[in-house]
Amino acid sequence: MSVQNVGGRETDGTDGTGGHGVAGQRGEARPANGPGQAQGGQSGAYLAHFRVWRGDADGGGLEDFRVEVHEGEVVLDIIHRLQATQASDLAVRWNCKAGKCGSCSAEINGRPRLMCMTRMSVFDRTETVTVTPMRAFPVVRDLVTDVSFNYAKAREVPAFVPPAELGPGEYRMQQEDVNRSQEFRKCIECFLCQNTCHVVRDHEENKAAFAGPRFLMRIAELDMHPLDAAPEAGLDRKGTAQDEHGLGYCNITKCCTEVCPENIKITDNALIPLKERVADRKYDPLVWLGNKIRRRGQ
Amino acid sequence: MRLRGRAPLALHRPPTGSTHRKYPPRRPTLATGTEPSSQAGASGVHAASRAAIPARHLRTDRWWLAPACTAAGLLAFVVYSTWRAFANADYYHAPYVSPFYSPCLAQNCQTMHGGPNWEIFGPWWGLSPALLILIFPLGFRLTCYYYRKAYYRGFWASPPACAVAEPHKKYTGETRFPLILQNIHRYFFYFAVLVACVLTFDTVLAFRDEHHRWGHMGLGTLVFLANIVLIWAYTLSCHSCRHIVGGRLRHFSKHPVRYRLWGWVGKLNERHMLLAWCSLFSVGFADLYVYLLATGAFADPRFF
Numbered sequence: 001m002s003v004q005n006v007g008g009r010e011t012d013g014t015d016g017t018g019g020h021g022v023a024g025q026r027g028e029a030r031p032a033n034g035p036g037q038a039q040g041g042q043s044g045a046y047l048a049h050f051r052v053w054r055g056d057a058d059g060g061g062l063e064d065f066r067v068e069v070h071e072g073e074v075v076l077d078i079i080h081r082l083q084a085t086q087a088s089d090l091a092v093r094w095n096c097k098a099g100k101c102g103s104c105s106a107e108i109n110g111r112p113r114l115m116c117m118t119r120m121s122v123f124d125r126t127e128t129v130t131v132t133p134m135r136a137f138p139v140v141r142d143l144v145t146d147v148s149f150n151y152a153k154a155r156e157v158p159a160f161v162p163p164a165e166l167g168p169g170e171y172r173m174q175q176e177d178v179n180r181s182q183e184f185r186k187c188i189e190c191f192l193c194q195n196t197c198h199v200v201r202d203h204e205e206n207k208a209a210f211a212g213p214r215f216l217m218r219i220a221e222l223d224m225h226p227l228d229a230a231p232e233a234g235l236d237r238k239g240t241a242q243d244e245h246g247l248g249y250c251n252i253t254k255c256c257t258e259v260c261p262e263n264i265k266i267t268d269n270a271l272i273p274l275k276e277r278v279a280d281r282k283y284d285p286l287v288w289l290g291n292k293i294r295r296r297g298q
Numbered sequence: 299m300r301l302r303g304r305a306p307l308a309l310h311r312p313p314t315g316s317t318h319r320k321y322p323p324r325r326p327t328l329a330t331g332t333e334p335s336s337q338a339g340a341s342g343v344h345a346a347s348r349a350a351i352p353a354r355h356l357r358t359d360r361w362w363l364a365p366a367c368t369a370a371g372l373l374a375f376v377v378y379s380t381w382r383a384f385a386n387a388d389y390y391h392a393p394y395v396s397p398f399y400s401p402c403l404a405q406n407c408q409t410m411h412g413g414p415n416w417e418i419f420g421p422w423w424g425l426s427p428a429l430l431i432l433i434f435p436l437g438f439r440l441t442c443y444y445y446r447k448a449y450y451r452g453f454w455a456s457p458p459a460c461a462v463a464e465p466h467k468k469y470t471g472e473t474r475f476p477l478i479l480q481n482i483h484r485y486f487f488y489f490a491v492l493v494a495c496v497l498t499f500d501t502v503l504a505f506r507d508e509h510h511r512w513g514h515m516g517l518g519t520l521v522f523l524a525n526i527v528l529i530w531a532y533t534l535s536c537h538s539c540r541h542i543v544g545g546r547l548r549h550f551s552k553h554p555v556r557y558r559l560w561g562w563v564g565k566l567n568e569r570h571m572l573l574a575w576c577s578l579f580s581v582g583f584a585d586l587y588v589y590l591l592a593t594g595a596f597a598d599p600r601f602f
Contacts, residue, residue: 012554050463051492053349053351055349055350057346057347060349060350060351061350061351062351093319096424099312107356107461108462109356109358109359110356110357110462111357111359111460111461111462112460117582119357125452130356130358132349132351133349135341135348135349135351135461136348137348138347138348138349139349144570175547176550176551176557177548177549177550177551179550196460196461198456198457198463198464198469199469199471201342201343201461201463202339202341202342202343202457202463202464202466202469203342203468203469204342204345205341205369206340206469211457223548224548225548226548226549243493246473246475248472248473248478249458249469249470249471249472249473250469250471250472251446251447251450251472251477252446252447252450253447253450253451253456253457254441254447255457255461258462265570268537268567268568272443272537273537273540273541273545275481275483275544276537276538276546277546278481278543279481279482279483279484280546281483283481283482284484289498
């Protein structure tokens with residue numbers, strides 16, 4: 001399966017909720033077909049077999065649906081059609097339907113994806129499409145998970161430290177100095193990387209010690225920021241990345257990069273450079289000696 | 299998610315339609331017979347708070363293929379290189395010296411005319427001289443950021459593939475001994491540069507004939523040329539190299555030369571995995587080529 005940009009795709013205008021929260025029940029007026037029958041007159045329409053996880057923290061399971069699919073649709077469209085026609089209380093979180101808000105993260109056939117960016121055309125028509133909530137976070141209901149772990153981790157990362165000598169409007173930065181950080185700013189905070197990272201996905205007990213790829217990337221972004229005055233303020237971002245945010249737990253198996261819908265090279269451009277910066281600070285006696293002699297910051 | 303002002307989840311919206319089931323509490327009748335399965339005391343994807351899905355993963359693609367191929371490829375190389383490293387024979391056939399035995403640092407090395415013979419280790423060293431030098435490329439590749447991914451996934455199943463639950467009960471990653479030693483990768487990089495310099499010297503020596511006269515070339519010369527290009531490309535594409543040449547800087551604009559170098563290394567670095575495999579294959583093939591020549595199984599076709 002490959003994530004493709006669906007820019008230009010027409011949204012079906014069926015939400016009726018102003019584009020927020022859980023989709024409304026008004027949905028499409030078109031009734032569902034009987035099993036095995038495609039909608040007549042619709043080019044490329046067919047009946048797909050969906051399995052959607054339904055339940056809450058007390059339990060749940062996969063439920064089977066036969067649902068109509070039209071040409072050009074994405075998985076989120078089909079979930080909305082299920083709401084409109086067969087499962088009006090199906091909970092799903094979504095917003096922009098354009099891969100920019102990071103709300104509709106789920107697991108489709110076991111792979112962490114944005115539902116709005118997963119075209120139905122990547123599946124075989126006879127294939128069963130399984131949609132489950134993200135499996136690293138506590139489930140709230142159906143496809144909705146409680147992602148507050150990420151907000152807690154976000155708060156633990158110290159913010160940008162403004163340089164004392166510059167006032168508002170006086171910041172000047174060269175483009176080549178901010179290129180690296182700008183890649184990380186593409187993040188839409190869908191938390192798919194946090195979800196797929198085995199450090200917390202497979203080991204609940206590591207959640208306290210490990211910030212996860214998204215927030216280690218945030219630390220890398222700030223450490224590479226040309227105007228961040230953290231060192232002058234006595235804040236050692238490199239040392240704390242290892243000691244307080246659990247960078248050492250990362251074994252660079254690159255799943256975060258694999259699932260990133262923004263194609264940010266999280267591992268190669270953020271986590272590994274951060275690991276090298278930590279090695280400078282904590283594990284490299286030559287760099288330590290060089291810094292002592294020259295007393296020169298970067 | 300960036301849209302902070304989003305309306306809260308409308309979980310308690312008044313029900314419509316006949317399909318509504320009362321909520322909460324909600325115990326759906328399940329088509330798949332997967333009633334609450336959160337195992338007591340379970341961790342990871344089976345933890346009580348997470349969606350109750352008994353399967354370790356729901357991936358339908360051949361996710362096992364990549365780690366299986368990786369493990370098979372690495373295992374094949376380990377078996378081959380172990381045999382060749384301990385063999386202590388058939389590693390020189392003028393003018394070619396096997397990259398596994400270069401530089402040859404022991405007194406028990408075969409004399410290679412003008413070749414990389416440095417008798418640092420005296421007659422007390424009775425083992426194969428390959429063991430003395432292979433430690434450095436081995437350490438370089440063992441701590442390499444790509445190979446770490448490869449063997450963590452392929453051999454240790456940590457994780458076996460993305461979103462496939464790993465079998466281990468506990469995980470501490472690279473926070474403690476021995477895996478914290480992965481942080482010395484840069485030192486192995488420095489040694490790897492030295493070894494690559496020696497292998498470059500060997501490639502220059504390959505422009506001789508079997509009587510050590512210069513200005514000749516055979517098929518083996520091409521094999522050595524391809525190998526050394528791949529070895530240098532792999533070595534220079536290393537993440538530590540990228541950090542050392544410029545990645546550690548905060549202000550690229552103040553160091554234009556290092557910024558340019560960083561950009562070039564970055565381009566190579568994007569292909570680090572490919573280069574890791576190609577150079578692994580080429581170094582094994584160069585050794586095999588010398589082995590075949592030394593055992594007389596094959597004669598080196600000479601061009602001039």
